Amino acid sequence: MDTVKIYTNIIKDNMNRPEKVNKLINFGLTAAYYYVSFFKDKRIPKSLHYLNKYSIKSIKDSLANPQNSAWVNLFAPSEFLIAMDIKPLFIEAYSSFMSGFFIEDYLIDTAESRGMSNTLCSYHKTFIGASELNILKKPKFMMTTSMICDANIPTFKYLSKKHGVPLYIIDIPYKYSKDSVVYVKKQLLEVAEKLEEVFNRKLDIDKLREVVKTENKIRALMKEYLNYAGEKRFIPTMTFEMYMLFASHVFIGSKEVLHFYEMLVEDIKRAPERSGKSIFFIHLLPIFEKNFKDYFNFSDKFHIAGSDLNYDFVDEIDENDPFKGIAEKLILNSFNGEINRKVARIKELIEKIKPDGIIQFCHLGCKQSMGGTFIIKNLASEVGIPFLYLDGDCVDKRNNQEGQNRTRLEAFLEML
Amino acid sequence: MIGYVCKYTPVEIIEAFGEKPVRLDPGYKSYEHAEALIHSNMCSFAKGVLENIIENNIEEVVLTACCDSIKRLYDVLKDKVKFIHLLDLPRKKGPLAIDLFYNEIIEFIEAYQAFKNKNFAEENLLKILESKSFNKDKQSTESIAILGARLKDDVIEKITNSCTAKVINFTCTGEQRVFNIEAKDNLLKSYAESLLNFTPCMRMAEDRSKLINKEFKGIIYNTIKFCDFYSYEYAELKSKADLPLLKVETDYNDSNSGQILTRIDAFLESTGIKKMEKQKTKKGYFVGVDSGSTSTNVVIIDENKDIISYSIIPTGPKALESAFKAFEIALKNAGLQERDITSIVATGYGRVSIPFADRIVTEITCHGKGAFFVDNAIRTVIDIGGQDSKVIRLDDSGNVIDFVMNDKCSAGTGRFLEVMARTLGISIEEMAKVQREVKENITITSMCTVFAESEVISLIAQNKDQRDIIHALNKSIASKAISLVDRIGRKGKYMMTGGVAKNQGVVYAIESRLGEKLIIPFEPQIIGALGAALISLEGK
Ligand code: SF4
Ligand code: SF4
Ligand code: SF4
Numbered sequence: 001m002d003t004v005k006i007y008t009n010i011i012k013d014n015m016n017r018p019e020k021v022n023k024l025i026n027f028g029l030t031a032a033y034y035y036v037s038f039f040k041d042k043r044i045p046k047s048l049h050y051l052n053k054y055s056i057k058s059i060k061d062s063l064a065n066p067q068n069s070a071w072v073n074l075f076a077p078s079e080f081l082i083a084m085d086i087k088p089l090f091i092e093a094y095s096s097f098m099s100g101f102f103i104e105d106y107l108i109d110t111a112e113s114r115g116m117s118n119t120l121c122s123y124h125k126t127f128i129g130a131s132e133l134n135i136l137k138k139p140k141f142m143m144t145t146s147m148i149c150d151a152n153i154p155t156f157k158y159l160s161k162k163h164g165v166p167l168y169i170i171d172i173p174y175k176y177s178k179d180s181v182v183y184v185k186k187q188l189l190e191v192a193e194k195l196e197e198v199f200n201r202k203l204d205i206d207k208l209r210e211v212v213k214t215e216n217k218i219r220a221l222m223k224e225y226l227n228y229a230g231e232k233r234f235i236p237t238m239t240f241e242m243y244m245l246f247a248s249h250v251f252i253g254s255k256e257v258l259h260f261y262e263m264l265v266e267d268i269k270r271a272p273e274r275s276g277k278s279i280f281f282i283h284l285l286p287i288f289e290k291n292f293k294d295y296f297n298f299s300d301k302f303h304i305a306g307s308d309l310n311y312d313f314v315d316e317i318d319e320n321d322p323f324k325g326i327a328e329k330l331i332l333n334s335f336n337g338e339i340n341r342k343v344a345r346i347k348e349l350i351e352k353i354k355p356d357g358i359i360q361f362c363h364l365g366c367k368q369s370m371g372g373t374f375i376i377k378n379l380a381s382e383v384g385i386p387f388l389y390l391d392g393d394c395v396d397k398r399n400n401q402e403g404q405n406r407t408r409l410e411a412f413l414e415m416l
Numbered sequence: 417m418i419g420y421v422c423k424y425t426p427v428e429i430i431e432a433f434g435e436k437p438v439r440l441d442p443g444y445k446s447y448e449h450a451e452a453l454i455h456s457n458m459c460s461f462a463k464g465v466l467e468n469i470i471e472n473n474i475e476e477v478v479l480t481a482c483c484d485s486i487k488r489l490y491d492v493l494k495d496k497v498k499f500i501h502l503l504d505l506p507r508k509k510g511p512l513a514i515d516l517f518y519n520e521i522i523e524f525i526e527a528y529q530a531f532k533n534k535n536f537a538e539e540n541l542l543k544i545l546e547s548k549s550f551n552k553d554k555q556s557t558e559s560i561a562i563l564g565a566r567l568k569d570d571v572i573e574k575i576t577n578s579c580t581a582k583v584i585n586f587t588c589t590g591e592q593r594v595f596n597i598e599a600k601d602n603l604l605k606s607y608a609e610s611l612l613n614f615t616p617c618m619r620m621a622e623d624r625s626k627l628i629n630k631e632f633k634g635i636i637y638n639t640i641k642f643c644d645f646y647s648y649e650y651a652e653l654k655s656k657a658d659l660p661l662l663k664v665e666t667d668y669n670d671s672n673s674g675q676i677l678t679r680i681d682a683f684l685e686s687t688g689i690k691k692m693e694k695q696k697t698k699k700g701y702f703v704g705v706d707s708g709s710t711s712t713n714v715v716i717i718d719e720n721k722d723i724i725s726y727s728i729i730p731t732g733p734k735a736l737e738s739a740f741k742a743f744e745i746a747l748k749n750a751g752l753q754e755r756d757i758t759s760i761v762a763t764g765y766g767r768v769s770i771p772f773a774d775r776i777v778t779e780i781t782c783h784g785k786g787a788f789f790v791d792n793a794i795r796t797v798i799d800i801g802g803q804d805s806k807v808i809r810l811d812d813s814g815n816v817i818d819f820v821m822n823d824k825c826s827a828g829t830g831r832f833l834e835v836m837a838r839t840l841g842i843s844i845e846e847m848a849k850v851q852r853e854v855k856e857n858i859t860i861t862s863m864c865t866v867f868a869e870s871e872v873i874s875l876i877a878q879n880k881d882q883r884d885i886i887h888a889l890n891k892s893i894a895s896k897a898i899s900l901v902d903r904i905g906r907k908g909k910y911m912m913t914g915g916v917a918k919n920q921g922v923v924y925a926i927e928s929r930l931g932e933k934l935i936i937p938f939e940p941q942i943i944g945a946l947g948a949a950l951i952s953l954e955g956k
Binding site for chain 1 (some may be wrong): 452454455457458459481483484485487488489490491492503504505506512513515516519578591616619621623639641642643644645646647648650651652654655663840
């Protein structure tokens with residue numbers, strides 16, 4: 001039995017003792033942190049190594065001090081939190097880590113036994129399960145947006161009621177207009193007020209501006225990175241493309257993320273030239289799926305060209321009026337609104353990156369993503385790039401039909 | 417006509433255009449067209465709507481930005497119908513939200529004007545709204561609430577017809593659409609506001625707990641596969657458990673299936689609001705007919721509740737013929753004629769197709785009744801029949817207070833054992849012999865009959881001892897039964913009924929999982945019919 005399995009079993013045996021499990025999870029994260037710090041994998045570029053550590057640390061930080069933390073989702077405007085030094089914990093990240101510890105099945109079963117639908121997205125079920133078992137200590141605040149994903153509002157409403165923790169829902173309209181910006185901006189002002197009240201500290205508007213400025217610098221670097229993404233072989237494993245979500249979303253605007261992108265651009269310049277076939281991913285990468293792991297991680301035959309999720313907003317935010325700027329950023333997200341927006345973004349990206357193939361892994365329960373599969377397939381055939389979609393689950397490993405997927409994935413890769 | 421799905425659709429605007437709004441209510445069993453256009457794991461309602469639009473060539477559609485499924489439905493339909501419009505729908509109330517929605521309505525009007533080359537007249541709208549103004553009918557009668565995801569119109573109608581209480585439909589299909597427009601000078605804006613003031617659906621940011629009235633006789637909670645919104649509220653209601661609550665899980669299009677209607681009927685019966693015909697007779701002989709999917713059973717009792725005779729025959733292809741036959745045999749055994757019978761109650765799957773019955777009652781109520789009559793210490797009935805299984809919870813007076821039924825598959829039923837007996841090449845009787853000692857403790861991991869069968873085949877190929885395989889199969893049935901029991905919580909004493917109760921091996925396997933003895937009635941297959949006969953006598 002390997003170490004992770006032993007660790008998993010210890011956690012599972014203690015599920016009725018939340019305090020202990022909480023400690024065990026903290027221990028697991030600490031161990032992971034030190035592991036990556038001391039055993040540097042030579043194949044991993046410096047920047048990604050830094051990102052790896054930063055991501056683990058950010059989860060650890062918010063778990064270690066729930067009283068200074070807020071639960072959010074991937075798309076929530078964490079700029080406010082960063083400016084106020086509040087530690088965000090986002091659902092998608094926590095659940096991925098629990099899947100990494102192999103305890104997602106237990107947490108999901110718990111959520112389902114409390115009445116959650118078994119067709120609900122497993123990122124949400126895992127998180128709810130952990131919170132039902134009190135493994136997750138309640139935070140001081142919760143914040144979610146209504147955009148992109150149906151699960152957010154009900155999950156946060158449920159958790160907020162259950163734990164008696166204040167929640168702010170930011171309703172993001174589907175269409176962009178002057179009025180919709182006003183509508184969101186007003187809510188963002190309310191969020192700020194609420195945060196000041198709950199955490200009993202002031203939001204320094206200059207600090208917020210600083211965060212937005214950093215964010216703009218980061219987006220400029222992202223663009224620079226993309227210029228090389230088509231020519232180089234860079235991302236060594238699927239997990240790193242997913243770790244990038246920490247940097248492109250929740251923690252964008254922090255000094256550390258700026259540092260990361262600076263290193264990233266340097267690293268990719270030095271990376272080996274593109275060789276083998278490169279695959280562009282739509283939305284998520286199945287980091288725990290065995291076939292994908294076998295084919296993509298540290299492979300010189302196939303490499304990961306990127307995912308559109310990391311580039312769902314690429315413009316500048318208005319630094320003078322950050323509230324308005326952030327409101328625009330939220331509404332104009334390429335995943336929000338009609339699918340045409342998303343299709344246009346994917347088109348831009350693949351024109352730049354010129355991948356050899358496109359894969360969409362349809363995560364069970366994620367309707368915003370799989371609902372567009374056939375439209376993206378059309379786009380792919382228009383631009384003449386082979387496209388494959390596969391069904392499965394990025395968190396709940398039990399939902400992956402590995403045998404079936406293997407044949408289809410292999411046939412697709414052979415075809416390229 | 418303009419097809420729509422959401423209650424927040426500006427239906428009255430469509431009417432003011434002189435067009436006919438039609439709420440799409442699909443009832444498809446297959447999604448041939450839809451699944452060519454959209455991924456099959458989308459919510460089945462959205463797929464049904466898509467199928468409906470394509471199949472019936474619906475040319476004009478108005479949607480709201482309700483959920484991810486509907487948004488993608490819009491994307492898919494965009495170049496497939498002549499007119500399609502999506503209105504964004506704020507999740508909050510308040511002046512800014514009203515402004516947004518008002519703009520959306522204006523945008524819709526403009527788009528439709530351009531499409532139809534027709535002008536919109538506000539006077540028309542005003543007239544329509546006035547005709548739908550509030551009438552305060554204060555009915556303080558008993559009521560039952562339907563919450564959760566949208567429930568089909570015909571199911572709502574069936575519930576309304578079969579219960580004595582007022583049915584309040586809080587789902588997407590239930591809005592009353594009454595308006596109280598005061599600011600006539602800005603009609604469209606007040607209209608936008610009143611739409612946003614409709615009973616909030618789960619998609620909205622607003623807290624919905626105010627909808628739950630402690631006076632409800634019960635709540636029927638509907639959920640739809642791949643619809644995320646509603647399970648949370650169910651979980652919350654369930655954890656409070658202060659009102660009788662029934663969860664139905666459908667894929668929308670099958671929500672009027674027999675299984676679901678049976679469960680709803682049983683729920684209405686257990687909450688005491690089921691419509692019942694008047695019963696007067698109290699003398700003579702009383703019959704219960706249980707027309708099950710595998711066997712048809714009849715019990716005749718006299719006015720002292722003594723069993724005079726019974727019969728059990730396999731159900732043939734025609735439920736009615738089998739019922740006649742079983743009835744005749746029971747009459748003959750009792751030495752009675754049909755005219756001696758005072759009243760007949762039918763139950764079981766085939767109950768609706770028995771014309772000579774005076775009343776029909778669900779098998780859930782009947783099993784509860786029969787079990788409690790045999791032993792009034794019973795609090796849990798585990799019924800495993802040929803094609804389904806259920807667990808029923810009784811209170812101290814023998815009323816059904818909760819129940820669960822297995823899913824639509826044959827896992828954990830008599831059918832499962834039959835298939836396995838065939839695979840093993842032995843008779844079902846042989847298989848039922850006591851299995852206490854095992855050489856090797858094998859576990860069959862698949863619950864599904866098809867997969868379990870291939871597991872058994874590979875066990876045979878590995879030369880495993882037949883008795884050990886049977887033991888493993890019994891354990892598998894037991895674990896399915898225990899999972900049903902655990903869904904309503906454990907409480908003794910337990911009675912096991914149905915054909916499978918005659919299988920000693922299964923009985924032992926369940927007992928060892930429960931850690932308690934099961935009461936097995938002298939003839940486990942007739943408990944449902946006995947309950948029906950008792951109801952026939954008591955008239956309730
Ligand atoms: S995977 Fe899809 S459904 Fe799940 S959290 Fe992300 S957007 Fe929502
Ligand atoms: S859930 Fe709400 S928004 Fe969606 S269709 Fe129903 S009423 Fe409309
Ligand atoms: S049932 Fe749920 S997922 Fe389906 S269309 Fe309605 S709200 Fe959307």
